[in-house]
Amino acid sequence: MSDMTDTSGPVLAADGTPLKRSLAKALRRQKLRALMLIAPLLLFILVSFILPIGDMLYRSVENKIVVNTLPRSVEALSGWDADSGELPDEAVFAAMAADLKEAYEARAHTRVGSRLNYEYPGISSVFRKSGRSAGRFDLESGGPWKDVLIDLDDGWADQGVWRTIQTYSPPVTSGYFLNAVDMRVGPDGAEMRPEAERIYMNLLVRTLWMSLLITFSCIVLAYPVAWLLANLPTRQANLLMILVLLPFWTSLLVRTSAWKILLQQQGVINDILVWVGLVDDNARLIIINNQFGTIVAMTHILLPFMILPMYSVMQTIPPSYLRAAKSLGATEWTAFWRVYFPQTIPGIGAGSILVFILAIGYYITPALVGGTKGTFISNQIAFHISTSLNWGLASALGAILLAVVLVLYWAYDKIVGIDNVKLG
Amino acid sequence: MADAASNDGFVVFDRVQKSYDGETLVVKDLNLSIARGEFLTMLGPSGSGKTTCLMMLAGFETATHGDIRLDGQPINNIPPHKRGIGMVFQNYALFPHMTVAENLAFPLEVRKIGKSEREAKVKRALDMVQMGAFGGRRPAQLSGGQQQRIALARALVFEPELVLMDEPLGALDKQLREHMQFEITRLAHDLGITTVYVTHDQTEALTMSDNVAVFDDGRIQQLAPPDLLYEKPENSFVAQFIGENNTLEGVVTEMKGDTCIVKLDDGEVIDATPINVSNVGDRTLVSIRPERVEYNKDRLQQGVHTLKAEVLEFIYMGDIFRTRLRVAGNDEFIIKTRNAPDVERLTPGQQIEIGWLPADCRALDT
């Protein structure tokens, strides 16, 4: 005992190993055990969250398809000056013929065609039509390929086609991102698209703006409900809570359709207004298939996500604060505004973040009740995922949306402070 | 103690009743007058109506019937924020999102007091509770005792004439509580404010108050200064609620002036002072404080009745001895004796005789 305490070196454990190492070993075993407990969750998050987001980010810039499908042409084209005003030479055409033959056999010719078609409409049919015949090309004795290809499809005589192949030959592209912000690669580098083709920036701004409106109307509507929930006697509060949660037990489509029935021009609300005499039968209000319809329906759908965090925060505020404020001379309003309200801000913050982030990702409801001016950017993402199959553009739009959310989250942290968010 | 003239005045409950459900009264016909500058404690078990009275005074509950007057003005219809009453809450109710100084400035701000005057008053109030250095902190960064002081300072900073305190020391440990009891009474008296203090802790009530109103069942059972309350309880509830107390049940057999003879249920006879009994034949609960019981015959008055007792337990407590006896069939009869050189230490099983001054033995209601 005594010699152990006397040594000036490291403190030793009972078995003679340095205490520090012994402690680290014991802790490591503990940490390992803890890690094993959360391993399924970590794995789940990795597989279902991190990997898909990583894949999305990768797809938004990935462009290997051109160089992989048309390796010879890409190489041959590197020497061609797109501004020369002349078509590429025979070597390039020969390379393209060889690439096409191989691509057709692998059924990759239309994919590369579709890819390039995003940048230059019409290219996909050039590849589709030429691909079939390319299967029968005799590379040894055929040619001259310039004539053969142009004969198959006069798109090969279009310099724009070759310029597009050349521009989009690198394995990484900014094309999807440029497209996602209504730009494109022109002869002189990136440029804005023509006015008539700009959609995404408007949609993004509209999505953010309307999501803010929805968040705000959720705050306004949820606040009194949450207050009632937190202050009613338990029996009534439970009943109210069931009413708040009831929408969760109904399908999203049903709820959205119900709003259609209520809000359309021959709908319940207009019928009542006409019946009461507030609105003329010939001037029924247009309150659906526009932004108003989207805001109403989405506010309703997202309301519980605002009520619940608010409620759980309000529940923790004892009524004595309000009494204290009043006893100190504050009117009802001052007591609420200076004392009660500031303490509910963490709940409002949590609810707002939740509702806002959910709102900017919505697409079913806006598609059904949004008409032309109430749709969101997610509607375009869904369109590119399932209909146009332009997954690269969808990924770029998704990445931008993700970035916007992160920026807003950061701004929120700076302004309000993220520790000021409480879910209960 | 305030003099009799001002006694009719500052806070008056005039036949006040309160019911929450329309079926039962939680406050029954309450009459109470509190003098300016008086420190009054409302003491009682939970559910006795004391907190309801406080809340009615503060304006958070309305009286179902009767008037509450403040300085002669009925205040039933005045909202709480216009009553100008300072209040200290059980859990302090310090606003967690404001600093200590902001908490104190709050009542001044809502009164539209200018910034410089506000700051001066806040500083003075903080100094008054010895918390001058803590103005920039948040309530959560303070200890319980410090929060208590801030709550007190906040209730006083706008110089109210009346301060209400709702079990303000309930959350503190014993030592801190005793210290704060002293601080609060000192402040109240120094500032000359009227204080209504609610507690269920009788020690607190006895040590702090000018007057104590003992509540039970929606009524004031007795309103008296602490010494009277302890020594001269007017009914058996007060006798048992305040301090330790022995009771024996019996029938009045004889009334003679300011004493009476009570025949206990096991046949023995004792002397007592009649309080709530007036006729021979009344059943009564006689009450005697443990420290007023004597078993040293030399100290007993000549001619008083004595009772036989058997010692069941003897507990040495340092300054006193505490002995449990069986007296007239009651196994829980306690006596307390000061630890003095000449005092005999009893042993369990010992048979003794006990007695008391008739003035110390009060014949109360059953």
Added chain:
Amino acid sequence: MKLVKTLLASSALTVAAGAVSAQDMANELTLVSWGGAYQASQVKAYVEPYLEMHPEVSVTWDESSAEAVAKLRAMNEAGNVTWDLVDAVASDSMRLCDEGLAEELNHDEILAAAPDGTSATEDFGELLVSDCFVPQIVYSTTFGYRTDMVGDTPPSSVCDIFDLETYPGKRALQKRPIDNMEWALYCDGVDKDALYDTLGTDEGVERALAKLDTIKDQVVWWTAGAETPQLLADGEVVMGSTFNGRLFSAIAEQNQPIGMLWDMQSFDLDGWVVPAGLPADRHARVMDFLKFATDTQRLADQAAYISYGPARASSAPLVGLHAELGIEMAPHMPTDPANAGNVHVYDYEWWADNRDDLNAKFEAWLAK
């Protein structure tokens, strides 16, 4: 002895070889379709009869036809194709075929000939728009109108859609450029044969959008086929486009006051696609089912449940009465001569090239 053994063994082998095809068929079949009334008609017309003949088979439905290409592509990338047979529209089948995601089929070899011996290729005729496609039905996107809201002169031309004076009120159009752009140009005076040449130019696109602009305020844009019948039933719109089968059920089954406007109906096809690279046992089952489900009688049977025209010429004469209502189905078919006087056949190829571009312009126009 040895010889006998060898003989026995070889005969056993022969027997086994005959049984191989039946035993090696998978017993699970995952079919992909559209859900709703259309899928129900498939169940009644050939899935239930097939299961009666093959009680060992169990069928799983996936109602994902709307995203058939996207999902099949994703499955293919993940290397795990769980679908066996996919119901898809013609344009999707072409895309799947081009990308090698669908199997190229030898129609005459795998499909049943017509009862009179006509080969499958001839029976389907020009509806075999792709090597990977087995058409089942011809459907059309066309207009319905409220009979009680159009006065004494019900609309007779597709251009009445653009006539706000004679037919005031809202119109329902599908929220996509396809069909709408062609109708707009057609009603702006472009020759039917020149529609796509015109649409191929910027001026043509502007012209089509300008025509649509004249009714833009009055259009309710739909995304799901069920919306138009509902909007018509509620009196929310005077007229609207949707799939003809949807209008049929609103008119015949729900007795709504709705009339059909067949002029310039836009023909389209719907049929089966076999995912490429199926394992042999599943492939064998799919082929067995496909042959049965697309024969002359089965396609005619399907028309008893839904008003879409059977894709085989030989099925047409067999089309009879509605299975429940007992009404003659032929007049409700888009292919009925009375309905098919002036039809629009949309150009798959042209749209495959220009869809993304026009979609951007169309969306930008919508948002204006």
